[in-house]
Amino acid sequence: xxxxYTAIDTFVTWFAKQPLAFFLVGYIxxxxxxxIVDMCKSPSDYIKDKxx
Numbered sequence: 001x002x003x004x005y006t007a008i009d010t011f012v013t014w015f016a017k018q019p020l021a022f023f024l025v026g027y028i029x030x031x032x033x034x035x036i037v038d039m040c041k042s043p044s045d046y047i048k049d050k051x052x
Contacts, residue, residue, distance in 0.1 A: 015021050039046050
């Protein structure tokens with residue numbers, strides 16, 4: 001199986017030209033970053049205890 005890099009390049013080029021592209025990338029990146037920070041601050045909220 002080969003990867004068609006031209007299709008990926010075409011999509012990335014199209015996405016980069018969209019008006020909301022940088023907003024979406026920044027928003028998703030910020031949400032993921034804040035989720036990781038929140039998980040590091042209180043990991044017990046994210047770990048399922050098997051004793052329940």
